[in-house]
Amino acid sequence: MLTETHIPDNSTTVNGKNRNTQGFLKGIPSSSGIAVGNAFLIETETFIPSDSKISADMIESEITRIKNTIEHLNNDYTEVLSNSQFLGSSVISIIETYQLIINDTFINNNIFNRIREGYDSESAVIGEYELQKSMFRNSKDQLLRERSIDLDNVKRRFLAALRHHIPDYESAKDKILVALTISPTDLVKYKEAGAIGIITEMGGIASHVSILARSFEMPAIIGVKDAAKIISVGLGLIIDGFTGLIIYNPDLSIRKRYDVRISDIEKHKKSLGRLVKVKSETLDKHRIKLLANIDRLDDIKSALITGSDGAGLVRTESFLAHCDKIPDEEVQYGWYREIADRLYPNPVTIRCFDIGSDKFSLGIPIHENNPALGLRGIRFLLYNRDVFTTQIKAILRASVNKNVKIMLPMVSDIHELITAKKIINDCITAFNKTDLFFDNNIPVGIMIETPSAVLTADYLAKESDFFSIGTNDLTQYTLAADRTNDLVTEFYDSFHPSVLKMISMAAQSAKKAGIPISICGELAGHAAATPLLIGMGISELSTPPALHLELKNRILKINYQESKILAGRLLQMSSSDDILKVLESEINDE
Numbered sequence: 031m032l033t034e035t036h037i038p039d040n041s042t043t044v045n046g047k048n049r050n051t052q053g054f055l056k057g058i059p060s061s062s063g064i065a066v067g068n069a070f071l072i073e074t075e076t077f078i079p080s081d082s083k084i085s086a087d088m089i090e091s092e093i094t095r096i097k098n099t100i101e102h103l104n105n106d107y108t109e110v111l112s113n114s115q116f117l118g119s120s121v122i123s124i125i126e127t128y129q130l131i132i133n134d135t136f137i138n139n140n141i142f143n144r145i146r147e148g149y150d151s152e153s154a155v156i157g158e159y160e161l162q163k164s165m166f167r168n169s170k171d172q173l174l175r176e177r178s179i180d181l182d183n184v185k186r187r188f189l190a191a192l193r194h195h196i197p198d199y200e201s202a203k204d205k206i207l208v209a210l211t212i213s214p215t216d217l218v219k220y221k222e223a224g225a226i227g228i229i230t231e232m233g234g235i236a237s238h239v240s241i242l243a244r245s246f247e248m249p250a251i252i253g254v255k256d257a258a259k260i261i262s263v264g265l266g267l268i269i270d271g272f273t274g275l276i277i278y279n280p281d282l283s284i285r286k287r288y289d290v291r292i293s294d295i296e297k298h299k300k301s302l303g304r305l306v307k308v309k310s311e312t313l314d315k316h317r318i319k320l321l322a323n324i325d326r327l328d329d330i331k332s333a334l335i336t337g338s339d340g341a342g343l344v345r346t347e348s349f350l351a352h353c354d355k356i357p358d359e360e361v362q363y364g365w366y367r368e369i370a371d372r373l374y375p376n377p378v379t380i381r382c383f384d385i386g387s388d389k390f391s392l393g394i395p396i397h398e399n400n401p402a403l404g405l406r407g408i409r410f411l412l413y414n415r416d417v418f419t420t421q422i423k424a425i426l427r428a429s430v431n432k433n434v435k436i437m438l439p440m441v442s443d444i445h446e447l448i449t450a451k452k453i454i455n456d457c458i459t460a461f462n463k464t465d466l467f468f469d470n471n472i473p474v475g476i477m478i479e480t481p482s483a484v485l486t487a488d489y490l491a492k493e494s495d496f497f498s499i500g501t502n503d504l505t506q507y508t509l510a511a512d513r514t515n516d517l518v519t520e521f522y523d524s525f526h527p528s529v530l531k532m533i534s535m536a537a538q539s540a541k542k543a544g545i546p547i548s549i550c551g552e553l554a555g556h557a558a559a560t561p562l563l564i565g566m567g568i569s570e571l572s573t574p575p576a577l578h579l580e581l582k583n584r585i586l587k588i589n590y591q592e593s594k595i596l597a598g599r600l601l602q603m604s605s606s607d608d609i610l611k612v613l614e615s616e617i618n619d620e
């Protein structure tokens with residue numbers, strides 16, 4: 031929900047760019063903190079065919095450009111296919127189709143002819159591919175109609191390759207990124223290059239870009255209409271990730287005000303340092319474990335600094351940001367072993383790749399009309415057994431000190447769990463025939479992220495060693511509101527009574543079965559939610575480690591017995607506004 035912010039009266043109109051006067055924009059705050067810096071615009075590739083004709087002496091060089099690009103793409107696809115042991119059969123067939131398209135002599139000859147008619151390379155490619163697409167789209171054959179999507183994908187790659195489009199990450203150092211949208215992979219690279227904040231026109235608060243921004247402690251504001259049109263390169267910006275306010279060309283008095291705020295935030299953070307060694311428990315000594323969400327290996331350091339009780343969610347798919355294919359067992363073993371060793375003796379819950387939807391792809395576009403409802407999480411893994419088995423073996427090898435758990439993402443049916451456990455057991459049986467050391471009894475648990483998992487939690491609990499509730503997806507699937515879509519932000523509400531009931535039901539099933547349950551979605555880090563979650567029976571919260579001391583500060587002031595009564599009362603309420611009002615008044619009373 032939007033936090034109401036007073037936008038000062040002197041806000042300028044927002045037409046045109048490069049204005050010199052101060053102005054204000056408003057968006058959805060998706061990662062807290064304040065950033066002050068200059069704008070770095072990430073242009074979205076748009077290809078507009080040119081009307082002007084090239085001269086006759088350019089024809090041969092343009093044809094050569096096209097031929098070189100075809101060769102380059104062909105090599106790319108061949109290289110991806112050469113690693114086909116890591117790809118599922120559906121992916122292989124898509125790549126093979128792309129390769130057939132890029133080598134299609136009929137299409138390519140038509141492109142050459144267009145160039146001979148005087149069109150430049152980009153315009154010739156767009157013209158020919160659009161023509162082919164429209165013929166496919168109008169076909170009576172369903173399969174051919176679907177192929178028009180492949181043509182579109184190949185067209186986009188063709189055009190990007192023609193322009194040698196390589197993002198300029200290094201120039202983003204100390205800058206605030208402004209984009210229509212940004213991929214998780216690009217965000218990782220911009221962060222590593224030193225970018226300090228994010229403004230996007232699209233995206234939801236629970237999208238993976240928002241989650242990553244929070245893990246990076248990088249202030250972010252999303253859903254800022256026309257941001258990339260209004261904000262020009264180098265424009266001075268202050269972004270307030272607490273309220274969603276953006277100030278461009280800030281004047282001296284506002285700068286000073288924000289300097290004071292930044293130093294207050296720093297002081298507050300430092301004062302929380304005193305809590306690192308304090309046990310995380312309620313006033314009446316009910317222990318609440320604070321676990322770390324690990325999105326990249328750097329998060330281990332933050333987890334150690336803040337005194338985390340272990341890792342509650344290692345998002346292994348995030349590690350793929352730097353890979354163009356899924357790494358082999360040895361590389362993965364290196365990642366998992368490093369986390370397990372550095373957090374030892376605390377537990378480390380490694381979630382198997384949750385690939386699909388808005389997550390990290392492998393540079394291999396799989397077209398799904400509804401990716402959030404598609405081949406995601408455990409479905410992807412069971413469909414690509416080699417990928418799953420390789421990962422399980424790497425995790426098993428990292429379990430040598432018995433502080434590792436395996437977690438399965440996006441389970442919606444008990445057969446998925448049973449099949450996955452059979453594959454895990456087969457790996458264990460195979461390992462037992464070797465002299466490898468590993469945890470024979472490695473715990474296997476599941477994410478509770480779908481209404482189906484909640485409604486069948488009693489059955490799933492019998493097959494699981496633990497549950498962890500992914501409230502980001504549970505909210506999306508319960509409320510049918512896309513977590514990545516800013517247009518439905520108001521419907522995407524983790525405090526909605528239906529979502530809270532789901533959490534409570536899952537907690538009860540876990541209790542009945544005697545297995546531990548945690549929350550590892552963003553709700554776990556929401557300060558207002560803490561007494562409610564504790565009162566519902568959650569005693570492990572997994573969040574970005576940067577939030578741990580703030581959460582501990584809160585937990586230390588909560589009475590467990592009272593929070594149970596509070597949760598009981600809130601679970602009777604029909605509106606999230608009323609629920610939040612009560613929870614916020616609890617914070618104010620402290």
Ligand code: PEP
Pocket residue numbers: 241343345384479499500501502503504550551552
């Ligand atoms: C969730 O869905 O709440 C979760 C923790 O998983 P992810 O955000 O990685 O989908």
Ligand code: MG
Pocket residue numbers: 479500502503
């Ligand atoms: Mg999830």
